[in-house]
Structures are given as structure tokens and as C-alpha cells.
Amino acid sequence: MVIDMPNKDTNGAVGASPMPPVLCAAIQLYRPPFSYCHGYIHDGEGHMVADDGAVDELRDMIACRVRGWGRLQYLEGAHTPEHLQDAVGEHIAKALNEYWSKHLPVASV
Secondary structure: OOOOEEOOOOOOOOOOEEHHHHHHHOOOOOOOOEEEOOOOEOOOOOOOOEEEEHHHHHOOOOOOEEEEHHHHOOOOOOOHHEEEEEEEHHHHHHHHHHHHHHHHHOOOO
């Protein structure tokens, strides 16, 4: 399965380009709907995606930690568990940026 992402070319036109294979593989690890409960984000099949970083000495600095290492470390395939977890984290960051830019205007300084 190839997932396409919108991409602007050098002329500013929006088109579609194939998603990098590691990101495609990482996204296929989880299924919607996602839910948040008691500090954890799980996918629709109950797999942990993230937690609230409830480490006492870091509590004030962490909003969320990408999780899943207990599951990812045993997967076999073309991509290392480290790359899969990084791809999930990068995709979460991209989704947050898109949401913020769409719904929460940046205050001018």
C-alpha cells in the first residue's frame, strides 16, 4: 500500500508524492480511532502509542512520549524498530503542527 501526501513543487503547485516507505510502514502499525485515557494514548486495537511522560523529575517538561517499544522491538521487516518509532513521532509532530496552524492562530509579537 502506498499512501500519498500533498507536496508542493518548486512552482508552488500542490501534487501528491509517495510517502517514504518507513513512514508508510509506521502508520500501518496503528489503527484509528485513537483514544486518550489516564495519561495514555491507545489506537483502536489497544496498542499504546504515547503516554504523558509521568516521570516525576521530568513531569513539568514532558507533554507526551511516543511509545510502543515493547511491541516494535520484536517486529521483523524492512525497517528497524528505531526508524519506525521515529517515523511515528515525526508524523505526530506534523499532525500537531497542521492542527495548530489550522485552529490556533499564532499571536503576533
